[in-house]
Amino acid sequence: MHSIGEMTEDQLAIKDAVEKTCSQFGEDYWAKTDETGDWPEEFCNAMAEGGWLGVAFPEEYGGAGLGLTEAALVMQAVTRSGAGYSGASAIHLNIFGPKPLEKFGNAEQKQENLPKIISGQEKMCFAVTEPNSGLDTSSLETKAERTNSGYTINGRKIWTTGAQRADKILIIARTTPKEECSKPYLGLSLFYTDLDRGKIDAKPIPKMGRKAVECNMLYIDGLEVPKEHLIGEEGAGFKYLLQGLNPERVLFAVESIGLGFAALERATTYAKERVVFGRPIGQNQGIQHPLAQRWAELKAAELLAYKAAGLYDQGVDCGAEANAAKLLGTEAGFKACETAVLSHGGMGYAKEYHVERYMREAMLARIAPVSREMILNFIAERVLGLPKSY
Amino acid sequence: MKVLVPVKRVIDYNVKVRVKSDQSGVDLANVKMSMNPFDEISVEEAVRLKEKGAVEEIVVVSIGPQQAQETLRTALAMGADRGILIKTDDNVEPLAVAKILEKVIGEESPELVILGKQAIDDDSNQTGQMLAALLDWPQGTFASEVILEDGKINVTREIDGGLQTLSLQTPAIVTTDLRLNEPRYASLPNIMKAKKKPIDEKSPGDYGVDTAARLSVVKVTEPPVREAGEKVEDVSELVTKLKAKGAI
Incomplete structure (x- = not known):
């Protein structure tokens, strides 16, 4: 463990290789993305090509099968290089965002989605927080109503990072009204589905820093989600x-x-x-x-x-x-x-x-x-x- | 074709080197160590030749302490196939390195050995040439381009007057210069694969080579601190100042 003693040979190699990869993107690169708000595409590609997005995912999906310690080493090396959160936030979600999918998704869902996330071929965003609930997740208002083939989601999400470019969305919504649940945090369900821009309007929020990686307000109006896109059991999303x-x-x-x-x-x-x-x-x-x-x-x-x-x-x-x-x-x-x-x-x-x-x-x-x-x-x-x- | 690439673990080129207070050498305690940059270029060249289909196997060798294994792993992560660690805590001089490599080459029979032209710690620039002499093999030093063609190795060298191209019969020695290529960064999947590649552990004694030092270091000193210059307005002021200092 890195915390107490010396780093292992692997950890040293990882830190060194990430430092070298990041060294291609100097202070001018990040000063420019901060000015223009352009997504750090070249940086993300370099990290994906190096296989860094898969650090904490199993080898069967194209990952390296390492742990949180190694993922942390990667991310610390990224910000330490001067890339700061402009670099870290651009890849952070690929590195740990799909964990609920890996842990609770079924074999098909994992096989279909994880390799694409790890290779950088697909990007995801993570829609949890809402304007009226903040950290009180049990009070989320976005609803997923059952249809014949799956669910229809309506509601609003806020601070969704990277939604302008994401192909997929990991979204939590209420499937059973709070008052009908024995506990307030029950009745919420998690979905991993296509970010259908016809049904989701993503508006970037002008903010203090990290202009290159936008945060959005999402207006979700009639998003159709096939039942195959539900992660795990209905109601257990929280x-x-x-x-x-x-x-x-x-x-x-x-x-x-x-x-x-x-x-x-x-x-x-x-x-x-x-x-x-x-x-x-x-x-x-x-x-x-x-x-x-x-x-x-x-x-x-x-x-x-x-x-x-x-x-x-x-x-x-x-x-x-x-x-x-x-x-x-x-x-x-x-x-x-x-x-x-x-x-x-x-x-x-x-x-x-x-x-x-x-x-x-x-x-x-x-x-x-x-x-x-x-x-x-x-x-x-x-x-x-x-x-x-x- | 089989290629052998010797790699050395040295102080990282970004580290500001500090001389020990007793002037016996430079301080290596808690200093970042890396692969000698010229050796990285050699490994990269071997891997590129392999990617072109001209090379089947790349063997990397390091002579040094246990931690030199990290350097070998780096080379394996770049694309080399297996490693040989010749473990010693002694400071091994270029001639002894060349003698050990001669024995390794006797066992491995590579057709090409690619070495860095020098290591950035002692800047000796001797091992490749000594090895060529011991083996009586042709050598192409300071290579800026290496092309394998019809069983020959064409090496473009950087010399004072420009570029010189040599055509070498195999087996041969090539030493690499800075402009030969730009080494790749190890990717995570390759770092993971490198863990499974074999590294043999040997000692200089296994090759019957005496690594005792033939040279003794008398003193290591920091280069003198350069004093700030003075700006002058024109030539006459320059001449006046130089005269005042007794320089002209």
Whole structure:
């Protein structure tokens, strides 16, 4: 396990190969996609060609059969290269998004879909959150009504990443009204189906950072879904979704940590070169100490994130560690980016030095896919045993 | 055709090298190590020849510590077929490396050996030439193009005056220059496949080669720090300054 000792030979090889692949896409590439909003097509192709999208999927579908630890190494190397979330979010969904399909889909569904996702031939998007429910997933309003051949879905989804280009959509919708269910989180079903643009209108949401990878508001009007596209059992969708939450938290943590380290590298380089009052500003403890502090915070969060990944790979519950790593990792990542901007002085505010872009992107991971407050609620309730507060 | 490619584990070319405080060498503790870039070019060339159908098998050899196995795995992930690790913690000088390789070649009988022209740690640029002499094989050094044609190896070399093309009879030695090709990055499926490829473990003793050093390092020092220059407005100011410094 990477968290405690040295990396294994495989892990070193993976990290090295991803670093080399990412090194083809330098600061100018990402500054440009952030300006134009163009999808990082060349980067995604390079990652797909290298087989990186299949890191955590079984070999029978074209994957490498490795675990969350290795997937985390890949994603951390991506953000660390300076690709930040513009790079990570463009492939993140291919890497762990189809997990519910792999775990709960039937043989045909897997054989039909997983190889295409892993090869990059098809892209998917993930439609869970809705404007009126936020993190209260049991209150989702999108409905899937049964028809002779399957279901018809109507409703709205928000923050669906990559819907402009996705071929497929993994969508959760209510199949049984909440009041008819014994528990509020029952009656939700998961579907993996074609993103029919005649029935789904996807509108990008102008946002703070990561312009290259859009987030959308989806208006779903009469989407016909054959019953073969239902994942697992009807009504058990929420349970399936929960399985993917801990890996997602770990990946968000390491992605932010990677970005934080990239920001620190830029800040230290600048601090060594920038001479004011006859000496490099990096010789001043006022500059050194915040950078050193940020390094320590990133390193500590990194340990916890890989600890969580290692537990997950061993099949042990990692909820507490994954949540805590997400909280600490994304805060440490953001603070490192903020310190990097401040260390650059006025230049930190200029796009030319890239750290302001990192800082805008690092905000994303503090909010999505779960807020800091909900993580603290989880730890307070589930780890510390305090009464539920909401 | 069978090709042999020796690969060396060296300090990564991106690392800023630090001299040890006792000046006995450079600090290797906690430093990133990688395959010598010229050897990467050699592996890439062998793999390209294999992809063209001119080569059946690529054997990679590394002489070094246990961790040199990682370097061999990298070569296997790029497309080599099997590896030989000749394990030693000693610093093996080019002549001893060439002698060990001579014995390996005796066992493996490759028709072509592709080596990096030099390793970036000691920049010796000797092993390929010494090996050619020991074997009495033709050599094409500093190759910028390698073409297999009618049982011959045509090697274009970068020389001071331009380019020189040699036609070598097999078996032959080729050493690679920087512009021969751009090595590929290992893909994940190939990294996974490389895990299943065999690596034999040997020691210099198995080949009866004495690796004792013939050279002793007296002192290693950092290059002197270059002082900042001065900008001058015109030639007369330049001349005045040079005179003041006693340079002219």
